[in-house]
Amino acid sequence: MRGVHVGLAGLIVAVFLIAWLETKPALEDFDPVRHAAFKDTWNQRVHLAYWEKWGSFEADACQKMVDTFNEVQNEIFVHYLRTSQVDRKAMLAAIGRDPPDVVGLWNSNVVPFAEGGALMPLEGLMKESGLTRDFYIENYLKLGEFEGHVWALPTAVMTMALFYNKEHFRSKAAELRAAGLDPDRVPQTIEELDRYADVLNEFEADGTPRIMGFLPTEPGWFNHTWGYYFGGRLIDPETGRITTDETANVRAYAWIKRYAETYGREKLLRFKSGFGTFDSPFNAFIEGRVSMEVQGVWFPMFIRRHRPQMEFGVAPFPSAAGVPGPRSVMEQDVIGIPRHCKHPKEAWKFVCWVQKEGIAILSRLQGKNTAIRNPPAWFHQGHPNLELKVFEDLALAPESFIVPNTLVGQEYRDEMNRAFEHIWNWPVELEKKSALEGLTGAARQAKIEALCREEVARTLAEVRQEVQRQLDAKIARRRLQPGSAD
Amino acid sequence: MAASLRRHLTGYGFILPWLIALVLFIGYPFIAGFYFSFCDFPPLKSPAFIGLDNYAELLEDAKFQRSLGVTFIYAAVAIPLGVVLAITLAMFLNARIRGQSFYRVIYYIPHLIPTVVVAILWLWIFNPKFGLLNIVLAGLMNLADAWTGLFFGLGAETPGQGFVRPEAVALLAAPALAAVSMGRLVPQWVRRRPELKTFLASVAAAGCVAALVAILNAALHFGLPVDAKNLHSPGWLADGNPLPSFASFAPSWALWALIVMSMWGVGQMAVIYLAKLQDVPVELYEAADIDGANWAQKTWQITVPMISPVILFNVVMAIIGTFQIFAEPYIMTGGGPEDKTRFVAVFVYDQAFQYQRVGYASAVAWVLFLMIVALTVLAFRVSQKRVYYAGR
Numbered sequence: 001m002r003g004v005h006v007g008l009a010g011l012i013v014a015v016f017l018i019a020w021l022e023t024k025p026a027l028e029d030f031d032p033v034r035h036a037a038f039k040d041t042w043n044q045r046v047h048l049a050y051w052e053k054w055g056s057f058e059a060d061a062c063q064k065m066v067d068t069f070n071e072v073q074n075e076i077f078v079h080y081l082r083t084s085q086v087d088r089k090a091m092l093a094a095i096g097r098d099p100p101d102v103v104g105l106w107n108s109n110v111v112p113f114a115e116g117g118a119l120m121p122l123e124g125l126m127k128e129s130g131l132t133r134d135f136y137i138e139n140y141l142k143l144g145e146f147e148g149h150v151w152a153l154p155t156a157v158m159t160m161a162l163f164y165n166k167e168h169f170r171s172k173a174a175e176l177r178a179a180g181l182d183p184d185r186v187p188q189t190i191e192e193l194d195r196y197a198d199v200l201n202e203f204e205a206d207g208t209p210r211i212m213g214f215l216p217t218e219p220g221w222f223n224h225t226w227g228y229y230f231g232g233r234l235i236d237p238e239t240g241r242i243t244t245d246e247t248a249n250v251r252a253y254a255w256i257k258r259y260a261e262t263y264g265r266e267k268l269l270r271f272k273s274g275f276g277t278f279d280s281p282f283n284a285f286i287e288g289r290v291s292m293e294v295q296g297v298w299f300p301m302f303i304r305r306h307r308p309q310m311e312f313g314v315a316p317f318p319s320a321a322g323v324p325g326p327r328s329v330m331e332q333d334v335i336g337i338p339r340h341c342k343h344p345k346e347a348w349k350f351v352c353w354v355q356k357e358g359i360a361i362l363s364r365l366q367g368k369n370t371a372i373r374n375p376p377a378w379f380h381q382g383h384p385n386l387e388l389k390v391f392e393d394l395a396l397a398p399e400s401f402i403v404p405n406t407l408v409g410q411e412y413r414d415e416m417n418r419a420f421e422h423i424w425n426w427p428v429e430l431e432k433k434s435a436l437e438g439l440t441g442a443a444r445q446a447k448i449e450a451l452c453r454e455e456v457a458r459t460l461a462e463v464r465q466e467v468q469r470q471l472d473a474k475i476a477r478r479r480l481q482p483g484s485a486d
Numbered sequence: 487m488a489a490s491l492r493r494h495l496t497g498y499g500f501i502l503p504w505l506i507a508l509v510l511f512i513g514y515p516f517i518a519g520f521y522f523s524f525c526d527f528p529p530l531k532s533p534a535f536i537g538l539d540n541y542a543e544l545l546e547d548a549k550f551q552r553s554l555g556v557t558f559i560y561a562a563v564a565i566p567l568g569v570v571l572a573i574t575l576a577m578f579l580n581a582r583i584r585g586q587s588f589y590r591v592i593y594y595i596p597h598l599i600p601t602v603v604v605a606i607l608w609l610w611i612f613n614p615k616f617g618l619l620n621i622v623l624a625g626l627m628n629l630a631d632a633w634t635g636l637f638f639g640l641g642a643e644t645p646g647q648g649f650v651r652p653e654a655v656a657l658l659a660a661p662a663l664a665a666v667s668m669g670r671l672v673p674q675w676v677r678r679r680p681e682l683k684t685f686l687a688s689v690a691a692a693g694c695v696a697a698l699v700a701i702l703n704a705a706l707h708f709g710l711p712v713d714a715k716n717l718h719s720p721g722w723l724a725d726g727n728p729l730p731s732f733a734s735f736a737p738s739w740a741l742w743a744l745i746v747m748s749m750w751g752v753g754q755m756a757v758i759y760l761a762k763l764q765d766v767p768v769e770l771y772e773a774a775d776i777d778g779a780n781w782a783q784k785t786w787q788i789t790v791p792m793i794s795p796v797i798l799f800n801v802v803m804a805i806i807g808t809f810q811i812f813a814e815p816y817i818m819t820g821g822g823p824e825d826k827t828r829f830v831a832v833f834v835y836d837q838a839f840q841y842q843r844v845g846y847a848s849a850v851a852w853v854l855f856l857m858i859v860a861l862t863v864l865a866f867r868v869s870q871k872r873v874y875y876a877g878r
Contacts, residue, residue: 088839091529091839095529095530112528112530113530115530116528116529116530116531116842266716269614269724270614270615270719273614273615273724274616414836418822418824421726421822421823422726422824425725425726425824427731469546477526480526480534480536
């Protein structure tokens with residue numbers, strides 16, 4: 001019996017001893033294989049932890065950027081730690097006062113991180129390092145700003161355009177011409193986009209789509225921005241008030257609802273459920289299930305990865321007739337320095353280098369345009385994105401827009417997604433539908449929009465009230481918080 | 487005295503690690519959460535006391551009210567359905583048949599699969615186009631439609647015809663009549679041949695089922711045409727519309743999907759019922775047999791009262807579980823479509839981690855806790871006169 005006691009106690013002691021003696025892995029640990037090139041300077045360098053997202057070839061691009069930085073100087077070594085859900089993990093690390101030295105976030109994270117004091121303001125450091133506003137395309141810089149301070153700077157940027165399947169356009173050339181449309185050019189207005197889509201549609205015998213000319217729910221990532229293509233806005237820049245249900249936005253979402261009702265919600269739902277994931281050969285556009293789609297600057301790289309021979313074109317996504325264009329929503333990934341990080345001075349040196357040289361490397365390898373106004377000459381040479389010019393022009397277009405940073409940015413986006421789903425799914429009453437009998441073409445489409453407008457307006461008004469209530473409440477609560485940015 | 491003290495100390499010594507963990511990881515967050523519920527607390531800042539503001543906001547927060555509605559609707563449908571299904575399954579598993587242990591294991595196995603795996607598996611089952619469920623459902627609905635079409639004029643496909651086709655209904659009348667008359671009007675020569683009697687009874691039962699399918703399907707097509715149409719290929723997780731469509735408070739198709747999925751783990755409940763079922767004294771059934779009680783009477787008068795303490799236990803556990811349901815909606819729908827699967831637990835998570843409102847999330851969590859306590863107390867109160875404890 002005594003022996004058993006001794007054995008168990010010994011086991012416990014052994015476990016604790018092993019745990020105690022085990023050396024924790026540290027950034028500074030030298031790996032003779034991976035870090036062989038830095039052997040001589042390893043111990044004299046300051047080691048920085050850089051938490052950043054990305055996967056696949058985009059992660060390789062980020063690694064290349066970091067490697068370049070590590071090679072061009074011998075004072076700092078940056079460790080790129082690929083991190084999923086980087087925003088949540090960075091937030092928890094900030095709460096625990098043990099953040100990384102540099103963190104890569106999305107522009108939608110800027111306000112909550114800045115407001116919570118988790119990021120360092122950068123405008124002073126920018127001034128010291130000669131990074132001026134005109135170095136950047138204005139909108140991209142604005143995405144990292146909040147309440148007069150710069151909290152984060154751009155890395156990879158996003159502009160959106162219309163992708164169209166040239167094979168589909170060619171195979172339907174005669175029908176397009178018969179409808180008075182030119183198969184060799186792209187739609188110039190949303191009204192024209194509808195007409196092109198109408199010709200490009202193909203259906204099974206039971207009416208389920210086989211190919212959709214255009215589908216507003218695909219890919220469904222920017223459901224909150226449709227109003228801008230009709231001349232609407234989500235926030236009044238003058239007053240900061242929420243403007244969800246202004247006329248142009250109502251028009252935009254009634255237009256979307258028209259697609260659901262014209263082609264049948266259930267049929268479209270079945271059609272959509274056959275799509276594969278974004279980064280796969282079964283992506284709806286890559287597979288040829290959708291002829292025209294609004295997508296981002298990254299998309300050509302994914303198309304060529306999965307279907308290198310695909311013939312596709314890219315053009316600015318059209319606006320409604322009478323609304324000036326071209327225009328695109330602009331968003332981006334950002335890089336910032338968390339407060340209470342271990343090496344803020346060195347972190348800035350890395351961030352500054354990323355701005356001056358790194359993002360050109362990153363963007364080129366990821367196949368994107370950059371946030372800087374005048375990228376170096378080598379940036380364009382052999383750039384893998386052959387459609388880059390469209391996106392660069394869109395980034396500089398005066399009508400391109402950002403959704404301004406607000407205290408309730410995430411809440412607003414979520415509410416808009418809910419409203420979008422409601423508008424799309426809401427069943428138009430049967431008695432109302434009987435009003436469509438005998439109508440065809442444009443008259444039918446106009447009638448569908450008219451039937452849906454009231455519910456669309458009501459839904460958007462509901463969003464406005466809810467988001468405004470949340471915004472007002474948040475502003476009121478901020479005044480109670482000691483050390484708020486007020 | 488010394489021996490008694492040592493015994494006590496040994497006992498406490500054994501539970502000490504658990505006690506420390508309880509105080510640190512449950513007790514402290516429990517109390518701290520209560521304090522935070524009276525604070526504005528963005529996680530990156532210090533909590534600022536705001537009194538009852540968070541609780542007041544709950545009253546006007548439409549999103550919270552929607553999530554509460556979703557949780558209650560789910561509980562109202564899934565809990566009774568789960569109990570009935572589990573008891574039925576337990577009764578089957580209790581039957582003395584060959585391979586009894588095998589069946590018990592098979593029905594229990596689903597409970598052992600991790601929630602995330604189950605959620606991803608069901609995502610495929612619910613796929614509107616390629617999902618197993620819709621393929622089977624579409625086949626069954628088409629069969630039912632073809633069958634029903636023989637007896638009833640189904641909408642616009644049979645213009646000019648009456649609603650009911652008398653000649654077809656006559657076909658159904660025979661087996662239905664046979665079913666009614668079984669046992670009384672069966673001639674002696676049939677009674678003497680049990681295999682013939684069984685055969686006729688089977689024909690009558692099949693006829694009744696066929697009639698029931700035809701009548702229910704016709705009623706569905708004429709009463710709820712939209713739902714009848716949707717049943718051929720539901721959108722499940724992507725469809726936020728209610729079923730039945732005329733009742734806006736009814737569970738959405740997406741919520742029905744989660745309810746159906748929740749039956750996946752019913753084997754675990756069934757095993758608990760089974761343990762109790764095996765505890766029911768055989769003498770009670772024998773006495774009932776002598777009194778001439780049939781199967782239904784025995785079930786209602788003996789089985790259900792005898793296993794009632796376990797029913798109460800399972801219902802209480804199910805109430806608690808329902809108000810904590812998180813992983814399935816988080817993985818499968820993210821709370822959508824249109825917040826129709828945003829359970830209160832998902833709402834709490836969103837507030838704390840998506841919108842950085844730890845104070846408000848704590849208030850919701852506390853309201854949730856009080857609701858669970860209230861519903862548990864209610865379940866005990868309601869069951870006081872209906873639960874039979876043999877020991878008392």
